[in-house]
Amino acid sequence: MLGTVLALAAAALVAAAVAWFLHTHERVERQVPLPPAGEAVWNPLYALRETLRGDGVEAVTRQRLQPALFASATDDTVLFDTDPARLRAGEVEALLDWVARGGHLLLRTPRQGWFDGEDEADVPPLLHRLGVRELLPPGCVELQVRDEEPHVELCDGWRMRLEGVSPLRAWGDAQDGYAFVRLAHGRGVVDLLADFDFLANSRLDEATHQALARQLLAPRYGRGTVHLVHDARLDSLWWRLVRHGWPLWLPLALLLAGWLWRRAQRFGPWLPSPATARRSLREHVRAGGALLFRHGQAPLLYDAVREAFLARLRRRDPATAALAGEARVQALAERLQLPHYLVREALTRSGVQDRHTYFARVRTLIQMRNRL
Template identity: 50%
Template sequence: MNGWAPRVALVALGLLCAGAFAAWWLHSYERVEHRLPLPPAGEAAYNPLYALRLALRADGVEATSRQRLDLDAHPPGPRDTVLLLGDPGTLAPREVEALLAWVDGGGHLLVSTPRGRRMAAAPASGLLTRLGIELRAAGGCERMHLPGQEQHVEFCGGTRFIPRGVDPELAWGDFAAGFVFARLRRGEGAVDVLAAHDFVVNGALDEAPHAALTRQLLDRNYGRGTIHLVYAASMPGLWRLLLERAWMAWAPLLLALAAWLWMRLQRIGPVLPSPPEQRRSLLEHVQASGEHLRRYGRAALLHAAVREAFLDRLRRRDPLAAALDGPARVAAIAARTGLAAADIEHALREPRPRDGNDFRQRVARLIDMRRRL
């Protein structure tokens, strides 16, 4: 009974600590909701004017959106509005003529200048050129004040422009710094040129200044016709895109290719002599090896090799003479070869060091003795 008391006390203490921790947790922490914005899905993922279309329809204005202008399939009415979100320089000359004719009949067209500096000059048949718009460099921001809202800036980094030969009906900017907005009157209609259209895309309309500015731009034919939202005009050719937009990638590659070709280019200079043909004669290699050994004082090795060759043939031709030693062997060799015993004994002895004449004599005698066996 005494052994269970400490265990019960320990369990009770653990439960008490757990209850105290749970009470502290519930008292100190509060469950709150946290919203995480999800990435757009469906049409909102590829249509940057999707939110504007929904807002216009919610306000009772007929609005449509598409990727291509396609005037043949979707001709705008005389009181319609067309907003081109893409670069107007990509429009074909036939489309430019059709748009200007439609504007002269009462249409309202909104376009923006292209982003960044273009490497190629604007074509004479381009929309901005036909409107008398001269592009300038990108400028700073323009201040925009909306009653009840904080100070706001707009058109940051947009390509400014100067209208030439035409007096704008409405304008924002000056001739010194360039304009960010100009409404050009054409016939019964008008063309609005802006330095940027980024305030009308999805996510930007949540801000009150952007919504108010968009409403003011669409006021000319607002509620009188359909608003056509074109978020991608006809794409230019691949080579033109590569030339104007991808030069930062292909220019270094072109320089690297030129450097590689220059490194492997044949140099111009005097004719080099033909390389010497390799010598493959075995006798020449043997002779060169012998000259090398003799030059470095190893003539005794060459003499020993010649003497061993002579004794090897002697063992095959006259085993009895080869088995003898000393003067007896010299006498047997002299009897077989017909040479003097003194010459044979002189040839069999090791030559004197650094004495080339003595080396040649002994080797020549050994060769002669081997030939006589």
């Protein structure tokens, strides 16, 4: 009966806890952004391409320029997100001829490394042909989109100073350099920007970046194919291990640090010194006997063995121990089944200074003691 009551009470307690939890907690779904996978890992313009396709604009991405693919399509747009200094002379001529026939080309300045520390950079041949005289240090420009907070863009690329050309549109100033210019070239246009970082996959979800991208693609938007040429931006294996592999390497690093700490030499013992090696009691007795024997104390050792035998005899056979002289020798010889002369010699102390006599009598005493 008591067990039933306890079971019902426990069930009621669990039901009350579940009801309280459901009443005080609400199930909420939360979206957690996952790291990029597949093509998005190495294609920085993947999100832009998919956005254009979703808007009905034909868009393709590749890692090589391949001018033959758009040479006859004057309504196409080419966004070249690669260092323009890598273009060969034939590719430069093909690009300029295509733009002169009506194409729309978007270029960026050479990418600046984190540790360049230079105030100027060499002007690539293509930019020089378009009227860029020199490249100046980077500087941000302000961008204001309706209903959005003030923004700055184009902070990481070189600014451009022009010579002999008048831009259709410009962003910046002639003294400190332009972060963006739109130049007319024949029947087409060329847009020069400090960088294309705002078009990257991780940044295109911002409204300001979407608005800026739409304005840049406006001249030929929806009229032809958009060719997105990019570098393969794969993070190094070490950087990916540091960034995504910390659940593995951090515990291993802690284990290694702990092992090194245990093995490291310390300044003084933290634990008691280990006990020195000790000899067993048998070794001590053996060493003491050897020392006495070397110093001529064989009779003393014989007395100890004889006394040990007699002590056992008194415990095991008091009647025989009470005898004396030849009677005890006779009784022991019969009891132990040993010759009379051997028992008599073993119980005689005289002559044990001799080495051979000592060992013979001690051996016999031990044999007699073991037979009791």
